[in-house]
Amino acid sequence: MKSANIIQLSDGYLNRTPIFQYIMLSMLFPLWAVAASLNDILITQFKSIFELSDLASAFVQSAFYGGYFLVAIPASMVIKKTNYKIGIITGLTFYIIGCSLFFPASHMATYNMFLFALFAIAIGLGFLETSANTYSSMIGPKKYSTLRLNISQTFYPIGSIAGILLGKYLVFQEGASLEAQMATMTPEEARVFGEQMLQHTLEPYRYIIYVLIAMLVLFLIIKFPKCKPVEKAGSSQVKKPSILETLKYLSKIKSFRKGILAQFLYVGIQTAVWSYTIRLALELNPHINERFASNFMVFSFIAFFVGKFVANLLISRFSPTKVLTAYSVIGTLLLVYVALVPNMTAVYGAILVSLFFGPCWASIYARTLEVVDDRRHTETAGAILVMSIVGGAVVPVIQGLVSDLVGSLSLSFLVSMACFLYISFYFYKEMKREASSEKEANGIEADAI
Structure with missing residues (x-):
C-alpha cells in the first residue's frame, strides 16, 4: 500500500500507522469484550433459573471459548487466502447471527439452546480476534507492535463495563436475589418465573x-492496508506453506510453545475470576441481590482499564518484562487472599486482581508472535494464539469442579492463583532471558570496539 506516505514494507508492517483505520480496528476490541462480560451475567442468571451446579454453570464459558478454539485455524486460512478485512467482515456477520439466536433460545427456554447461541457468537468473535489482534500489531512500524496492541486492548475494558451495565439494568431485576425468590415458589411457579426472567x-x-x-457497514466501505509480507521479484511461484508445514515450523520454536501455554493460562485466570466474582459476592453476603453484586464487576473492569493504562506508561519507561513480572506476582498474592479470607474483603481483593490483568494478553500475544521469523506463518501463528483462548473454557470449569468438591467457592480461587503463579514464572524467565541477551550484545559491542 502506498497512500499518504504510508508504505507497505516487505515483512508486512507499515512505515507508519494509518490513524483512522487503526482507530476503527481498535473499536472492534470492546465489541468482543461486551459479549465476554455478558457471560458473567449469564452464569449467575442461568445458575438459578436452570438450577445448575458451579461446574455446570461454567459450561457457558466452555461453549463460548470452545468456539474460539475450533474456528481460529479456519479463520487464519480465510485471512491467508484473502486479507484481514475479510476476516473482520466475516466475524461481524457471524456475531450478528449468534446474537440473533438468543431470540429463539429465550422462547425454547433450554440451557443447551443458549449454549448453542453462545457458540455461534464465539465463531464470529474467533474471526474477529484472529484478524484484529494480529492486524493491530502489524498496522504500523514493527518496533511499536506490542505498544499498538496494548493501546488497542485498552479499549477492551470499555466494552466489558458496557456489557456489565447492560446486564445489570436489562437482565438483572430489583428485589431479592433469584435464588431467594425461587426458593419460596412451587416448582411450577418457579418454572414460569424462570421463563419470564x-x-x-x-x-x-x-x-x-x-x-x-x-460496524459491518463501515468496514465494508472503508479501505484498509493489507499488512501482508511482500513477495520478492521472481518469487511468485514459491509455494505458500500448508497448515501442517506451519504447525511443524511453529512446534520447533520453544519460545512460541511457552507463549501458547502462558496465554492459555492467562485467559483461563481472567475468565475464571470474572465468572465467579458476582457469585462470590452473593455467597459471602446473602443479603445482596444480583443487580447490586454486578457493581463489583463494574469496579473490576474499571480496575482492569486503570491497570492497562498504568502498565502502558510503565512499559514506555521500564523493561516490559519487569513490569509484567511485578504485575503477575502481586496478582498471585491477591488471589491467595481471595481464596483464604472468608469475608467481603475477598471480593475487593478479586477486584484488585483485575488491576494486574491489564497488560498480560497483549504483551504475551505480541511477544510470542515476534518470535516467528518466517512471516509466511504469521496468520496461522496468530490463529494458534487465539486458539489458546480455550483456556477460558477449561480453567473456569476446573475451578467450578473444585468449588463443588470442597463446598467452597472461595477456596476454588486457589486454581486461578496457581495459574497466575505460572504467569509470574513465565515473565520472570523472559526477563532473565532479555537481560542475558542484552549482556551478550553489550559484550559483542565491547569486543568490536
Whole structure:
C-alpha cells in the first residue's frame, strides 16, 4: 500500500500507522469484550433459573471459548487466502447471527439452546480476534507492535463495563436475589418465573446487533492496508506453506510453545475470576441481590482499564518484562487472599486482581508472535494464539469442579492463583532471558570496539 506516505514494507508492517483505520480496528476490541462480560451475567442468571451446579454453570464459558478454539485455524486460512478485512467482515456477520439466536433460545427456554447461541457468537468473535489482534500489531512500524496492541486492548475494558451495565439494568431485576425468590415458589411457579426472567436476556443482544450492523457497514466501505509480507521479484511461484508445514515450523520454536501455554493460562485466570466474582459476592453476603453484586464487576473492569493504562506508561519507561513480572506476582498474592479470607474483603481483593490483568494478553500475544521469523506463518501463528483462548473454557470449569468438591467457592480461587503463579514464572524467565541477551550484545559491542 502506498497512500499518504504510508508504505507497505516487505515483512508486512507499515512505515507508519494509518490513524483512522487503526482507530476503527481498535473499536472492534470492546465489541468482543461486551459479549465476554455478558457471560458473567449469564452464569449467575442461568445458575438459578436452570438450577445448575458451579461446574455446570461454567459450561457457558466452555461453549463460548470452545468456539474460539475450533474456528481460529479456519479463520487464519480465510485471512491467508484473502486479507484481514475479510476476516473482520466475516466475524461481524457471524456475531450478528449468534446474537440473533438468543431470540429463539429465550422462547425454547433450554440451557443447551443458549449454549448453542453462545457458540455461534464465539465463531464470529474467533474471526474477529484472529484478524484484529494480529492486524493491530502489524498496522504500523514493527518496533511499536506490542505498544499498538496494548493501546488497542485498552479499549477492551470499555466494552466489558458496557456489557456489565447492560446486564445489570436489562437482565438483572430489583428485589431479592433469584435464588431467594425461587426458593419460596412451587416448582411450577418457579418454572414460569424462570421463563419470564429469561426474556430479559434478549435486551442486551438487541442493542448489540444494532452496533454490529453499523460496524459491518463501515468496514465494508472503508479501505484498509493489507499488512501482508511482500513477495520478492521472481518469487511468485514459491509455494505458500500448508497448515501442517506451519504447525511443524511453529512446534520447533520453544519460545512460541511457552507463549501458547502462558496465554492459555492467562485467559483461563481472567475468565475464571470474572465468572465467579458476582457469585462470590452473593455467597459471602446473602443479603445482596444480583443487580447490586454486578457493581463489583463494574469496579473490576474499571480496575482492569486503570491497570492497562498504568502498565502502558510503565512499559514506555521500564523493561516490559519487569513490569509484567511485578504485575503477575502481586496478582498471585491477591488471589491467595481471595481464596483464604472468608469475608467481603475477598471480593475487593478479586477486584484488585483485575488491576494486574491489564497488560498480560497483549504483551504475551505480541511477544510470542515476534518470535516467528518466517512471516509466511504469521496468520496461522496468530490463529494458534487465539486458539489458546480455550483456556477460558477449561480453567473456569476446573475451578467450578473444585468449588463443588470442597463446598467452597472461595477456596476454588486457589486454581486461578496457581495459574497466575505460572504467569509470574513465565515473565520472570523472559526477563532473565532479555537481560542475558542484552549482556551478550553489550559484550559483542565491547569486543568490536
